[in-house]
Amino acid sequence: MAKIMVRNLSKQYKDGEVQALRDVSLECPDGEFFCLLGPAGAGKTTSIKLIAGIESPDGGEVFLDDERITGVDPWERDLAVAFETYALYPQRTVRQNLRFPLQAPARKDAWSEADAEKRVVEIANLLGIGELLDRYPRQLSGGQRQRVALGRALVRKPRAYLLDEPIAHLDAKLRHHMRGELKRIQRDLGITVLYCTPDQLEALSLADHMAVLNEGRVEQIGASKDVYMRPANIFVARFVGDPPMNILDANIEGNELLIPELTRLPMAATVQRLLARNSNGKTVKLGIRPKDLRVVPESSGEAQAKAEVTHVQVLGETSVLTLKADSLELHAKLATQDAPERGSNVGVIIDPAVCHFFDPETERRIEE
Amino acid sequence: MTTLTLKNVWKKYGDVIAVKELNLSCEDGEFFSLLGPSGCGKSSTLRMIAGLEEITDGEIWFDDTLVNDLEPRERNVAMVFETYALYPFLSVYENIAFPLRIRGLSRDGINKKVRWAADFLGISDILRMNVKGLSSGQKQSVGIGRAIVREPSVLLMDEPISHLEARQRARMREELVKLQDNLGITTIYVTHDQVEAMTMADRLAVMDLGVLQQVGTPKEVYERPRTEFVGGFIGEPPMNLADCELVREDGQFSIQSPSFKVTLPAQTANRLGTYDGPPQVRLGIRPESIAVSKSPVEGGVKASVHLLEPQGERTILGARLAGKEIFLVEVPPEFEADLDEGLYLQFRQPIHIFSTTDGMNLTY
Numbered sequence: 001m002a003k004i005m006v007r008n009l010s011k012q013y014k015d016g017e018v019q020a021l022r023d024v025s026l027e028c029p030d031g032e033f034f035c036l037l038g039p040a041g042a043g044k045t046t047s048i049k050l051i052a053g054i055e056s057p058d059g060g061e062v063f064l065d066d067e068r069i070t071g072v073d074p075w076e077r078d079l080a081v082a083f084e085t086y087a088l089y090p091q092r093t094v095r096q097n098l099r100f101p102l103q104a105p106a107r108k109d110a111w112s113e114a115d116a117e118k119r120v121v122e123i124a125n126l127l128g129i130g131e132l133l134d135r136y137p138r139q140l141s142g143g144q145r146q147r148v149a150l151g152r153a154l155v156r157k158p159r160a161y162l163l164d165e166p167i168a169h170l171d172a173k174l175r176h177h178m179r180g181e182l183k184r185i186q187r188d189l190g191i192t193v194l195y196c197t198p199d200q201l202e203a204l205s206l207a208d209h210m211a212v213l214n215e216g217r218v219e220q221i222g223a224s225k226d227v228y229m230r231p232a233n234i235f236v237a238r239f240v241g242d243p244p245m246n247i248l249d250a251n252i253e254g255n256e257l258l259i260p261e262l263t264r265l266p267m268a269a270t271v272q273r274l275l276a277r278n279s280n281g282k283t284v285k286l287g288i289r290p291k292d293l294r295v296v297p298e299s300s301g302e303a304q305a306k307a308e309v310t311h312v313q314v315l316g317e318t319s320v321l322t323l324k325a326d327s328l329e330l331h332a333k334l335a336t337q338d339a340p341e342r343g344s345n346v347g348v349i350i351d352p353a354v355c356h357f358f359d360p361e362t363e364r365r366i367e368e
Numbered sequence: 369m370t371t372l373t374l375k376n377v378w379k380k381y382g383d384v385i386a387v388k389e390l391n392l393s394c395e396d397g398e399f400f401s402l403l404g405p406s407g408c409g410k411s412s413t414l415r416m417i418a419g420l421e422e423i424t425d426g427e428i429w430f431d432d433t434l435v436n437d438l439e440p441r442e443r444n445v446a447m448v449f450e451t452y453a454l455y456p457f458l459s460v461y462e463n464i465a466f467p468l469r470i471r472g473l474s475r476d477g478i479n480k481k482v483r484w485a486a487d488f489l490g491i492s493d494i495l496r497m498n499v500k501g502l503s504s505g506q507k508q509s510v511g512i513g514r515a516i517v518r519e520p521s522v523l524l525m526d527e528p529i530s531h532l533e534a535r536q537r538a539r540m541r542e543e544l545v546k547l548q549d550n551l552g553i554t555t556i557y558v559t560h561d562q563v564e565a566m567t568m569a570d571r572l573a574v575m576d577l578g579v580l581q582q583v584g585t586p587k588e589v590y591e592r593p594r595t596e597f598v599g600g601f602i603g604e605p606p607m608n609l610a611d612c613e614l615v616r617e618d619g620q621f622s623i624q625s626p627s628f629k630v631t632l633p634a635q636t637a638n639r640l641g642t643y644d645g646p647p648q649v650r651l652g653i654r655p656e657s658i659a660v661s662k663s664p665v666e667g668g669v670k671a672s673v674h675l676l677e678p679q680g681e682r683t684i685l686g687a688r689l690a691g692k693e694i695f696l697v698e699v700p701p702e703f704e705a706d707l708d709e710g711l712y713l714q715f716r717q718p719i720h721i722f723s724t725t726d727g728m729n730l731t732y
Contacts, residue, residue, distance in 0.1 A: 040533055171405070172562070173606050180675050180686050180694070187707060199534055205677035205684070225701075228680040241680050243538065291681050311545060313567035314586035316603045317656045320567070322542065333681075336587060 001192045002065045002159040004028040004051060009060035011046050011216075020046040022216040024060070028160075028209075031190045033183065035224075037203040038213035039239070044196035045083075047213075048162045051194065052081045064159060075106055082153035084165040086145045088137040094148050095120060095133040101156045123155045126185065127178075143170045147178070154185070160192040168197075179205055200240045204228060212236050230356075234363040237287050237356060243320055243331045245356070246293065250286045252279065257286065257352060261326040263305035271352045278366045279359065287356035290320065290333040294349035295340070303347020312342045323348065370430050370521040370554045371396045372417065377426035379412045379578075386412040388578045390426070394556065394571075399548050401557045401569035405601070409578040410558045411526060417556060418524055419443050430521060443522075446515035450527040452507045454499045454514075460486075461495040464513040471518070485513040489547070504532060508540065516551060523548070523555040530561060541568055562602045566590065574598050594732055596722035599652045605684055607652050607720075608695045614640075614649045614721065623651055623721070627689035628669040628713075636719045639731040645723060649730065652720035655698040659714040660685065662705070668712030671695065673705045687711060 004027070011021040021043045028034035036044045049055040051062055053074035061070045069077050080101070088097050098120045102111040111119070124130045127147045137145055150166045167178045183206050186193050197203055203210050204224050212219040212227060212235075220232035231237035231245075238244040250265075251258040255272055257265040267275070275284060296303050307330065311322035319339040323330045323346070330348070340346055357366040372394040379387035387409040394400040402410040415421035417428060419440035428435050435443050446467075454463050464485055468478045486492045489509045494502065499510060508528065515523060529540045545568050548555050559565050565572045566586040574581040574589060574597070582594040593599035599607045612625040621632040621640055632640070661668060674694050675686035678701060685697040685705070697713065705711070721730045 039535065171560075172604060173600075176605055180677070183677070184675055184686075201679055204679050224678055228678075239535075244535075289681070311542060313541070314590065315563065315566060316590050317654070336590075 001030050001190060003030040004160055004192065004194055005063040006051065007061045009050055009057050011050060011057050020216050024218055026211045026218065026221055028192060028194050030192055032208045033186050033193045033195065033206055035203040035207035035210040036194065036196045036213055037200060037210050039198055041215065042213035043216040044213055045164055048081065048164050048196060052079055052162055053077050078159045079162055080153040080156050080158040081162045082150050082164065082166045084168050086149040088145060088148055090137050093134050093136055094129065097148055098124060098151050098155050101152055119155055123151045126181065127151050143174055146170060160194065162194050164196045182206065200242065212239065230365065232365050234285065234358050241289055243290050243333065245287045245289050246330050248286045250284050252282060252284060259286065261328050265304065265350055265352050267352050274366065274368060275357065283360050284366065285358040285360050287358060288350055288354065290331040292354045293330060293332040295321065295332050295334055296347045296349060298345045298347050300347050302349055304350060305348050307346055307348050309340050309342055309344050309346060312339055369396050372522060372554055373429040375427040377416065377428060378424045379409070379416060379421065380424045385578050390580055392573055392583065394554055397552045397554055399545065399555050399557065399568060399570045401559060401565040401572040402575060403559055403562060403565040403572050404575035405560055408575040410575050414524055414526055414556060414558045418445050418447055444520050445522045445524055446518065446520035448511050448515045448525045448528045450531055452511040454507060454510055456500050458499065459495065460491065460497050460499055460510050463499055463510050464517050467514060467518050481517050485517040489513050505536060505540065520553065523553045525555065525557045527559055530559065544568065563604065566602065574601065592732060593720065594729055596650055596652060596727040599720055599729065603654060605655050605696045607654050610651045610693055612649060612651050613647045615647065625691060627691035627693060630667060630669065630715050632719060633717055635717060636731050640721065643730055646725065648724045650722040650724060652722055653715055655684065655696045657716045657718060658695065658697045659716055660697055660699055661712045661714065665712050665714060668714055671711045671713050673707055673709045673711060676705065687713060
């Protein structure tokens, strides 16, 4: 297995009308599960294409371990790729589709007939498509086709795997199962996986490290937990975590934070010090995750502000409340058994100690 | 303002039964969801309500009118589809006005209604735009505008947002609920996505293979699934299900398998009452109802760490039991463990026991 490294990659499409990647640098260590997370148009698929050599960058370099592979032909890079669109051979059976990568001229000698067959069956069983080996793609459901496409990437033993939304078309239950299997396979075999997804939950669950991309730029690179616990800016703060973090404008007034239309919050000394040293001293964007926003009875003496419950979404054991306080809208997440009814009035508590702070100009995280 | 009632409704395509003896009632102004996997009969049901599909047997009532033999346009229903089915070369205004034009409304009348709908949906500023250039969210709004402009008595939605990206879908879910709430039109919403049904509907009907499994509020179907299907279909991560044997000893019930032997708490045992069916049953337990300990505990089930999935505010642990099955367990984000490390699981209430013969929840 190998380490993947890209340095200052950029890529334009349509004569510069679309800037797909802007100066992207990242490193996926050997044997790691690394996710590229971002919304549609963030540059995830473009990154994969440039690393795989399917397209050439306008600027920047790609390395595999310490070998520069920027100009190297795709088939000589020894990477396996699976895209969201299945691209299976319709006139070949599942078995033939899975065997195909093992029969490419460059690799023919590496796989004997018996070894190749054994490997195909092994991978098919791993993905739960062992029964389907003699069927044709048209006889399969979308989810089954996607697993064949994934199998075709996994069947080889390349230096690294590039997977672009490989399980997007599976239903929720199967996706959950496949996610678990993928991670387990990756751990057990110690393979290097670079994995694209627009689903923050998927990235958090799978990745050792991740890069959050937006409009062709890297917004943050870090360990999964760090990205969630210490988002680098407002984009990441709202993209990672569900429902998105509440972001409120606040004025710094001495040892208090004034949130217009909501409340005044006393700040602990640590928070005061943090803002005094690192902010402009006047205004700040305050972020609080819905699970950290406390909801109490309206009559509670602790309540800092009052709000109306305008919407209740039951997710199962937890529920998401939409709260309205004047013109502000907030989300809170709490246990379903504690959830008040729609239309009721409640009190809310914001503890600055669990809040995130961002610069109102740059939207970057404020921290020591 | 309409109450919708289905009485013993069947739909057959030749020998294939798509909907079997369906009884449902949606209250006036209710947001009601039909939920189930593909092929469960939810879309057939919707199409029968719309009048796009003949009813094989049974009755459909709008208030006290039997609509079985009424043409779709006589039923005054409006539909919103996943594919917006907009006219690509017409403006937003003309798309919304279309259903009124074919009804021969006056120019002023049309103008007034289109403006009302656009205002209601917050799309007044794009009325002159061509629909081709719109975002998917805007197209959705235009589709809804066209549906509500003629003030239907029932609004039918068939997977209207399932093609959107996760984030956008979450936003649209909330938008649609607000909208329906303000409109107050009885709404039937078909989806295969349990999150959508759970978060949006006042009540939902869960269907499988043409058979109604359960009707209830989101909270009811989550907390008290009537069948194994409902238990497994609703909830993310899904409920853990495992074969086991129900054993009665000294007046106490326990469940046993190669993986576990657990004495059932009194409340669960009471629900089983005088059960005398076959001892082979299915255990159903949700990931949040399992406690984890690294040291041995009384009545603990031995397991090992198969997988850890941190999800930010919680972590999902995949625990491998002695019989090789993987149970998903919700643990706090601080939880750390090595792969294959030994653990002990404790099953907490609610523990569901499902029949292996008909899938019914014996502890319902």
